[in-house]
Amino acid sequence: MENFLSLFDFFKSKIRYIFLIYTIFTIYMNSKNCFINYVLLIFLDVILIIYSFIFLNKKQKYPFLFIIISTIVYAFIWLFGHCDNIYYFIILDDIFEIKADFKKKLLVAIHSSAFMMVTLKNLIFKNYDLHEILSSIAYSIIIYMAILFVFIFIHKFKDERDKLKILNSNLIEYSFNEREFLLSEERNRISQELHDSIGHSLMALSMNIKYLKGIKNRSNINEELDNMDKVIKESVQTLRSTVYNLKKLDECCDLKKEVYDIIKKFNRLDIVKINFDCASDIEKSTTTIKNTLIKTIKEGITNSLKHGNPTEINVTLTLVNSYIKLIIQDNGVGCQNIKPSAGLNGIKKRIEALNGKVAFESKARKGFTIETEIPGGF
Missing domain, CATH: 1.10.287 (Helix Hairpins)
Structure with missing residues (x-):
C-alpha cells in the first residue's frame, strides 16, 4: 500500500495534465463539426490547465476555490464536449486533501450533484426508455460511489499513516534527549x-x-x-x-556512532529510510562541533518527518577547505513558502553560535533541504 501511495503521489500531478490535454483531443474529435462549441470548450480546458498549474505552484493556496472552479468548469466541458470524465474524478482526490470536515462534505455534495446533472442530461438526449435511464443512473451511482470510497480509503490510510509517523517521530525525539539527560545526570x-x-x-x-x-x-x-x-x-x-x-x-562523543544509533531507531519502526555519508576526518573536530552536528541532524530528521512526510532522508557530512558541510535532504512534499519552526530556528542559532551559516531550501512536492557550513575547529 505504501508503494502504491508513493507512486500515486508521484504521478498525480502528471496525470492531471495528461488527462486535461487528452480532453482537448476528445473535444476536437467529438465537437469539430460545431466550430463555436469546439473553440469555447478547448479555450476553457486550456484555461483550466493554466489555472491548475498556477494554483499548484503558488505560495498561498486557496484549495476550496480551486476545487469549486475546477468542478464547475470541467462539468461544463464534460456536458457539452462529450469527452471522458476521468479528470472529473481526479478532482475528488483534491477534495480529500482538504482537512476541514465541513468543507470536504460540501465539496463532495457539489461534485456529486454536478456529476448526476451531467449524467442525466446525457441520458435524456440519448432517447433511452425509462428502464434504460434508471439502469444507467443506478450504474452511474454505483461507479461514482465505488470511486468515492476508494478515495476515502486512500486518504484515511494516508491520514492514519501520517499520524503514526508524527507519533513515532515524537517518541524518537524524546529518546533523542536520552544522551543529554544522562550527561546532565x-x-x-x-x-x-x-x-x-x-x-x-x-x-x-x-x-x-x-x-x-x-x-x-x-x-x-x-x-x-x-x-x-x-x-x-x-x-x-x-x-x-x-x-x-x-x-x-x-x-565522549562518537559522531558516527550517535548518528547510526539514530538511524537504527527509525529502521526498527520502519518509518523512513535514512542514508548517511560522513567524511572520516570530521571525527577529529571538537566535541562542541560534533555535539552541534548531532543535534542538528536529530532536529533535521524530526522536522522532515513532522512536516514533509518523506520516504527517504539523505544526511551528508563533508569537509571542504577546512569547513564542515552538513546537508540534510528529504524527498517529502516540501513547501513553497518556508516558515521556520522552533526546531529550524534552534538549528540556525546553534550553527551561527559557531560562526557558521545555514540555508533552508524547498519547493512544493520537491522535498526540503537543510544546508549548514561551519569552521572545522581542528
Whole structure:
C-alpha cells in the first residue's frame, strides 16, 4: 500500500495534465463539426490547465476555490464536449486533501450533484426508455460511489499513516534527549561529589585555622599544619579527578556512532529510510562541533518527518577547505513558502553560535533541504 501511495503521489500531478490535454483531443474529435462549441470548450480546458498549474505552484493556496472552479468548469466541458470524465474524478482526490470536515462534505455534495446533472442530461438526449435511464443512473451511482470510497480509503490510510509517523517521530525525539539527560545526570553527580568533598575539606581547614589561633604550643601548631597540608593535597587531588572526569565526559562523543544509533531507531519502526555519508576526518573536530552536528541532524530528521512526510532522508557530512558541510535532504512534499519552526530556528542559532551559516531550501512536492557550513575547529 505504501508503494502504491508513493507512486500515486508521484504521478498525480502528471496525470492531471495528461488527462486535461487528452480532453482537448476528445473535444476536437467529438465537437469539430460545431466550430463555436469546439473553440469555447478547448479555450476553457486550456484555461483550466493554466489555472491548475498556477494554483499548484503558488505560495498561498486557496484549495476550496480551486476545487469549486475546477468542478464547475470541467462539468461544463464534460456536458457539452462529450469527452471522458476521468479528470472529473481526479478532482475528488483534491477534495480529500482538504482537512476541514465541513468543507470536504460540501465539496463532495457539489461534485456529486454536478456529476448526476451531467449524467442525466446525457441520458435524456440519448432517447433511452425509462428502464434504460434508471439502469444507467443506478450504474452511474454505483461507479461514482465505488470511486468515492476508494478515495476515502486512500486518504484515511494516508491520514492514519501520517499520524503514526508524527507519533513515532515524537517518541524518537524524546529518546533523542536520552544522551543529554544522562550527561546532565552525570554532571550533577560529579558536581555534588565536588561540593561534598571540597566543601567538607574547606570546612575542616576553617576549623583548623580557628584552632591554630587559639593554641600556643609550637609542636601542636606544626602537627595541625601537617593535617591542613594533607587536607589541601587531598582536595587538590579530588579537584583534579573531578575536572578530568568532566573533561572525559565531554570528550565522549562518537559522531558516527550517535548518528547510526539514530538511524537504527527509525529502521526498527520502519518509518523512513535514512542514508548517511560522513567524511572520516570530521571525527577529529571538537566535541562542541560534533555535539552541534548531532543535534542538528536529530532536529533535521524530526522536522522532515513532522512536516514533509518523506520516504527517504539523505544526511551528508563533508569537509571542504577546512569547513564542515552538513546537508540534510528529504524527498517529502516540501513547501513553497518556508516558515521556520522552533526546531529550524534552534538549528540556525546553534550553527551561527559557531560562526557558521545555514540555508533552508524547498519547493512544493520537491522535498526540503537543510544546508549548514561551519569552521572545522581542528
